[in-house]
Amino acid sequence: MIQIEENRSLKSFNTFGIDCKARYFVSVKSVEELKEALRNSPSEEIFILGGGSNLLLTSDMDHLVIHLDLKGINVISENENEVVLRVQAGENWHEFVQYCLRNDYGGVENLSLIPGNVGTAPIQNIGAYGVEIKDVFEKCSALFIDSLETKEFSIDDCDFGYRNSIFKNELKDKVIITSVDLKLSKREHHIHTSYGAIQSLLKEREITNPTIQDVSEVVIDIRSSKLPDPKDLGNSGSFFKNPVINAETFQQFRLRYPEAPFYEVSATEFKIPAGWLIEQCGFKGKRFGDAGVHEKQALVLVNFGNAKGADIWQLAQRIQADVKEKFGIFIEPEVNVI
Ligand code: EPU
Numbered sequence: 001m002i003q004i005e006e007n008r009s010l011k012s013f014n015t016f017g018i019d020c021k022a023r024y025f026v027s028v029k030s031v032e033e034l035k036e037a038l039r040n041s042p043s044e045e046i047f048i049l050g051g052g053s054n055l056l057l058t059s060d061m062d063h064l065v066i067h068l069d070l071k072g073i074n075v076i077s078e079n080e081n082e083v084v085l086r087v088q089a090g091e092n093w094h095e096f097v098q099y100c101l102r103n104d105y106g107g108v109e110n111l112s113l114i115p116g117n118v119g120t121a122p123i124q125n126i127g128a129y130g131v132e133i134k135d136v137f138e139k140c141s142a143l144f145i146d147s148l149e150t151k152e153f154s155i156d157d158c159d160f161g162y163r164n165s166i167f168k169n170e171l172k173d174k175v176i177i178t179s180v181d182l183k184l185s186k187r188e189h190h191i192h193t194s195y196g197a198i199q200s201l202l203k204e205r206e207i208t209n210p211t212i213q214d215v216s217e218v219v220i221d222i223r224s225s226k227l228p229d230p231k232d233l234g235n236s237g238s239f240f241k242n243p244v245i246n247a248e249t250f251q252q253f254r255l256r257y258p259e260a261p262f263y264e265v266s267a268t269e270f271k272i273p274a275g276w277l278i279e280q281c282g283f284k285g286k287r288f289g290d291a292g293v294h295e296k297q298a299l300v301l302v303n304f305g306n307a308k309g310a311d312i313w314q315l316a317q318r319i320q321a322d323v324k325e326k327f328g329i330f331i332e333p334e335v336n337v338i
Helices: 031-039 093-102 196-204 212-226 247-256 274-280 309-327
Strands: 007-008 021-029 048-051 063-069 072-080 082-090 137-144 150-154 175-185 234-238 244-246 270-272 290-293 300-303
Touching: 021 031, 031 063, 031 137, 031 175, 063 175, 093 212, 093 234, 196 212, 247 270, 274 309, 290 309, 300 309
Parallel strands: 021 063, 048 063
Antiparallel strands: 007 021, 072 082, 082 175, 137 150, 137 175, 234 300, 244 270, 290 300
């Protein structure tokens, strides 16, 4: 039997640490409980809460907030070289990565320390240091909110892109991912060290043949040196996506700012680090009341304690406007602003 609570604070359920209330709240531990909550919702609107790491709450919610607390990691199939794991949506992503490292399963080590849960990882196709979840993705199971039917989504069905998938577009608010199947290597791991910061740290440590455990350690050290731990300082990782601009805009941009870092996405598309754009506008390390821009990575907005979601959102909009005015480039939030 599920128990629906009323007027519950969501402060401990979002990594920004914003103190907004849910009119109704329930934590579900199985797909059956999830269905029961959906069938008996006291509110028309529902909101699915995973790890709360990609979320900015700007007001109290009249919704039924359903906290997905489905746990479990099972081996679905394996051979000498590979293993397919079924991971329930409520498993914490980094704990899952650590499980893989303990078992010497390769493929997710570059994604160490990414906050959030496994079930929400495919929604924005989480990525870091040259790897995205789509690289190890097999399929996922999702429940349609209206019909309560379950459907499996293959990698093609998911339509993955840079911090993007079908779950952020056509299927936004229509389905709930309940488990994810990931295919990992058991031997001859494919090590991804092309990212400059990883290479230099491995060199510094004189590691020439890195194991997946070495890569994970390096990634953890790089991330911890730039990104604040939500336990110490409320934040939601990168607040904005890195903007992708066309070749023509890029040429003009490059003439004016030859020193700007960039990544070539394709012959016609170029990605500019939003962190650089924001820093150039003078926001890095700035604090406005309890809302601020992280001193070590301008892409990360932080809550120094008692910021309201609206304060953070106001700062985000001010940053967007300044970047637009200075560079003519629009930066889109990566986080879900509610
Ligand atoms: N930069 C600045 N100033 C800053 C921040 C960055 O000039 O304040 C410059 C850096 O010097 C570097 C470039 O921007 O030349 C890129 O910076 P970084 O390597 O830190 O990566 P990013 O593009 O800012 C992205 C992801 C991160 C991911 C890293 C590593 C997005 C929106 N963010 O950040 O993901 O960890 O690459 O792969 O794509 C997240 O999504 O929450 C996240 C942290």
